[in-house]
Amino acid sequence: MTRQIIVGNWKMNGTSRDSLALVEALLAGLPATGPDIVTCPPFTQLALLADKLKGSPIALGAQDCHKDVSGAHTGDISPAMLTDLGVSYVILGHSERRQEHGELDETVREKAVAATKAGLTPIVCIGETEDQREAGEHFDTLGWQIKGSLPDNFSGILAYEPIWAIGTGRAATEDEIAETMKFLREELVRQFGEAGKTLRILYGGSVNAKNAASILSITDVAGALVGGASLNVEAFLSIIGAASAA
Numbered sequence: 001m002t003r004q005i006i007v008g009n010w011k012m013n014g015t016s017r018d019s020l021a022l023v024e025a026l027l028a029g030l031p032a033t034g035p036d037i038v039t040c041p042p043f044t045q046l047a048l049l050a051d052k053l054k055g056s057p058i059a060l061g062a063q064d065c066h067k068d069v070s071g072a073h074t075g076d077i078s079p080a081m082l083t084d085l086g087v088s089y090v091i092l093g094h095s096e097r098r099q100e101h102g103e104l105d106e107t108v109r110e111k112a113v114a115a116t117k118a119g120l121t122p123i124v125c126i127g128e129t130e131d132q133r134e135a136g137e138h139f140d141t142l143g144w145q146i147k148g149s150l151p152d153n154f155s156g157i158l159a160y161e162p163i164w165a166i167g168t169g170r171a172a173t174e175d176e177i178a179e180t181m182k183f184l185r186e187e188l189v190r191q192f193g194e195a196g197k198t199l200r201i202l203y204g205g206s207v208n209a210k211n212a213a214s215i216l217s218i219t220d221v222a223g224a225l226v227g228g229a230s231l232n233v234e235a236f237l238s239i240i241g242a243a244s245a246a
């Protein structure tokens, strides 16, 4: 297994003080060797954490960005503004943004292009609803999301997050994850040819200290996108400890 990547998505949580305390505790508890680690705080804490994490093993990610470099987009943040702060990754197309902000595959794709151009590694999220899975439409849904959300020559990271598993405490089963990973790999190879064989795929959705080791050992799972458990130092350190560092 190759070196995995553990991404903590803090979503809309925490004050500056909470964030500093969290990364200080993480830095103090990190194993000597471990997987790649990315922490994605709210925009307002990026500058503070960029300073704190400089030269550390924890990379910084943002939770979204705009598709344009600059312009009249009130309230938005451009990819260049993120790289300017020392941010290396950006989560795009998270289901919470797709649902709450009506983000479409096409927008996600444009953002991924812009992020890559600015030097960021996009982490593009896809995932089916519970209804789609129950109706047996999950693979069709994921196939369309891959086609629509990933740009040509995509070199970022794909995150599979079944929407019904996010924040519910009900992670997908190992069989469900394994079967879906196999499907996603085939789709990536269909779309990107040889390059699709090595694109990294993360699993996200109720990953915790207890289930991390078994989820991270599933074929083709290159790491985890962690929400709730990334706000808890012990839980996040356990997940980091369960990931492959090789």
Ligand SMILES: O=C[C@H](O)COP(=O)(O)O
Residues within 6 Å of the ligand: 009, 094, 161, 165, 166, 167, 168, 169, 204, 205, 206, 207, 225, 226, 227, 228, 229
């Ligand atoms: O971005 C993270 C995911 O939405 C997973 O969140 P969760 O670990 O709280 O289920």
